[in-house]
Amino acid sequence: MTTRRQFLALACGTLAASELRAQLDPNIQAKRKAALDAAISKVVGDAPVRAGKVKLDVPPLIDNGNTVPITVTVDSPMTAASYVKAIHIFTEKNPQPYVITAHLGPRAGRATLSTRARIADTGRVIAIAQLSDGSYWSDTVSVIVTLSACLEDGLI
Amino acid sequence: MARVAVTVPASAKRGEVIEIKTLAAHVMETGFRRTQTGELLPRDIITDFVCTYNGVEVFRAELHQAVAANPLIAFTTVATESGTLEFKWTGDNGYVATHKAELKIV
Amino acid sequence: MRAAALFLAAFCACTQAGEIPLAERRSGYEFMGRETRAMQDDDTTNPALFALLDGETLWNRADGAAGRACAACHGDAAQSMKGVAARYPAIVGAKPLNLEQRINACRVEKQRAAAFAYESKELLALTAYVARQSRGLPIAIEANDTTRPFIDAGRALYERRQGQLNLACSQCHDDNWGRSLAGTPIPQAHPTGYPIYRLEWQAMGSLERRLRNCMIGARAEPYAYGSPEMVELELYLMWRARGMKLETPAVRP
Numbered sequence: 040m041t042t043r044r045q046f047l048a049l050a051c052g053t054l055a056a057s058e059l060r061a062q063l064d065p066n067i068q069a070k071r072k073a074a075l076d077a078a079i080s081k082v083v084g085d086a087p088v089r090a091g092k093v094k095l096d097v098p099p100l101i102d103n104g105n106t107v108p109i110t111v112t113v114d115s116p117m118t119a120a121s122y123v124k125a126i127h128i129f130t131e132k133n134p135q136p137y138v139i140t141a142h143l144g145p146r147a148g149r150a151t152l153s154t155r156a157r158i159a160d161t162g163r164v165i166a167i168a169q170l171s172d173g174s175y176w177s178d179t180v181s182v183i184v185t186l187s188a189c190l191e192d193g194l195i
Numbered sequence: 196m197a198r199v200a201v202t203v204p205a206s207a208k209r210g211e212v213i214e215i216k217t218l219a220a221h222v223m224e225t226g227f228r229r230t231q232t233g234e235l236l237p238r239d240i241i242t243d244f245v246c247t248y249n250g251v252e253v254f255r256a257e258l259h260q261a262v263a264a265n266p267l268i269a270f271t272t273v274a275t276e277s278g279t280l281e282f283k284w285t286g287d288n289g290y291v292a293t294h295k296a297e298l299k300i301v
Numbered sequence: 302m303r304a305a306a307l308f309l310a311a312f313c314a315c316t317q318a319g320e321i322p323l324a325e326r327r328s329g330y331e332f333m334g335r336e337t338r339a340m341q342d343d344d345t346t347n348p349a350l351f352a353l354l355d356g357e358t359l360w361n362r363a364d365g366a367a368g369r370a371c372a373a374c375h376g377d378a379a380q381s382m383k384g385v386a387a388r389y390p391a392i393v394g395a396k397p398l399n400l401e402q403r404i405n406a407c408r409v410e411k412q413r414a415a416a417f418a419y420e421s422k423e424l425l426a427l428t429a430y431v432a433r434q435s436r437g438l439p440i441a442i443e444a445n446d447t448t449r450p451f452i453d454a455g456r457a458l459y460e461r462r463q464g465q466l467n468l469a470c471s472q473c474h475d476d477n478w479g480r481s482l483a484g485t486p487i488p489q490a491h492p493t494g495y496p497i498y499r500l501e502w503q504a505m506g507s508l509e510r511r512l513r514n515c516m517i518g519a520r521a522e523p524y525a526y527g528s529p530e531m532v533e534l535e536l537y538l539m540w541r542a543r544g545m546k547l548e549t550p551a552v553r554p
Contacts, residue, residue: 188483190518191514
């Protein structure tokens, strides 16, 4: 029979494991924000990212964060002279910030990408378009994610 | 067997922008989930998708864990000439899926 | 004396007041956002697509000691299965069977094959494929002398408080539909599109799986798959949704 002392020791011992500690990290939001900023920097470097040209279509109140339809369209003629090279989608509150990166070109005809994302928590979704002239444009949408009321696993 | 479903018109006018919708049957296990007893479920996702048109790459995507299961990727391409559109998905644990579609210019 | 009679009459009226009037019934489809509805409506990108394709394969695949495919007896599913899902659960022999159980009964008796496990990919695919053939048709469960005892049993389960939260299905889905629970709108709980692709599961699932989720949500011990309680509850819910159109395969949050 486990004594109360043994039980507490066991519980604390489990918590000491590094992975579980990460989930209880009081700085987790700061770390995720830092990861998001780092991911965006990796894509754009020092270039400024301007709001505009990009339209991020994602429901502001999400039915279920496990599968969220997202469409990104960029205002661009998509000619050899002026086209969208890439579309990047990021989230603010996921365990890692990347969602998807699409590489386009003049042969796309239109700069558009649709997919379905997982969005873990209420926060921002960011779409960044990289244009052929080296400029970066973005759109940001704040979304609300609620947990489903009826789940099948116990709450951990 | 790797299951995919691609919707692309069979024919188009030259220069027309056509919509391509692709679905791949894949669980997209993030690598962040744990079982009830605490074991980490290892990551198993599709990581890359390429579309070529008569051998020329016209669209490419890198997917991460935040793409939902059974990933949908929809995009457009200009119907330039009659030929073959080829689609390829690759991912963790040697996952590969391919699909071909014929496009006729009318 | 008259006051007592009036009070009694009012009370009896109240016990029926919980049921949603037939004209006010709305499918779970109407409680979803525009984008989720679009996911269900587009056949080419509905995430249940693979289950339908798998179901079609299974329909045509010879199986069991009898070496027969479903198609061997039933031919083209679009013809032979039209209307079938709309009238399940149905009384087979002495008791109601749901569509999954009916499919398994056919497998065991006619194909002499092993039954598919509940919630297995195969059973979900085959059930989705069969039910898809009734898409757009009104749910056609009738209350008659044979079905009534089971419908009443199902209703009793629906109205019974259960679990640590001591909640009855009717309290949310009859009395408080449309209001928010943890930020999500409470639907009326009509099984208009099963098997569904549930976004929460990122997979296909049956009505029984969904009901188990609800029971676990109320911190109740969920009924076992295929149990008489489950099938009676399914029968009651389908009867409650009679006349509403079947949407299989539906997408739900």
